[in-house]
Every structure is written in C-alpha cells, then in structure tokens.
Amino acid sequence: MKDMQDFLDLLKNPDYRSRYLIAKRTGACLACGSKVLSLRDASARLEYEVSALCQECQDRYLGAGTRASSLKDGEVELPEGKIRHLRGHNKGKD
Numbered sequence: 001m002k003d004m005q006d007f008l009d010l011l012k013n014p015d016y017r018s019r020y021l022i023a024k025r026t027g028a029c030l031a032c033g034s035k036v037l038s039l040r041d042a043s044a045r046l047e048y049e050v051s052a053l054c055q056e057c058q059d060r061y062l063g064a065g066t067r068a069s070s071l072k073d074g075e076v077e078l079p080e081g082k083i084r085h086l087r088g089h090n091k092g093k094d
C-alpha cells in the first residue's frame, strides 16, 4: 500500500523529530503541513497528540475511514478505539 509506505518514509526521515515538534508547536500537520482545524473525535485528537497528523492524513495513512467501515454488523467503535459488541449485551443478565 503506497500511502503506508509514504507514512513510513516520513517516520524514517531524519528531520522527523524537528518536523514533529514544529507541527505540534504551530498546530499544523506533520505530513501535509496544513493547519489542523478540526479533529473528528477524541481518538483523532489523541492521534494528533501522538503523530501530529491532521484528520485527512490520519484517514489517509492510518486508515481510520476504512477501519470504521470494516466493523461488523452490531459492532460500534468506541472513542478509545475499542470495538464493542452490542449484541448479546443483556443488562439484566450480567
């Protein structure tokens, strides 16, 4: 997958650390350099803390969009990134 290779190249770049620090200081994206204006949810904000990628680049490199659509029927992705099975969750029986 080419995008993932781009991302790995980015991580291996000798300038990575300084680019990361600059991105975080200026509220910009490490990969594309644009201002990070909005992040989708708590996990996207956490991801920005970790990787300094904007929403678009998170989706592109980390595949957040594909991951959400790969959930099976009856599953929902929690903000922490965990997958919860809704079926079989019987409150009275636990």
Ligand SMILES: [Zn+2]
Binding pocket: 029, 030, 031, 032, 033, 034, 053, 054, 055, 056, 057, 058
């Ligand atoms: Zn970006």
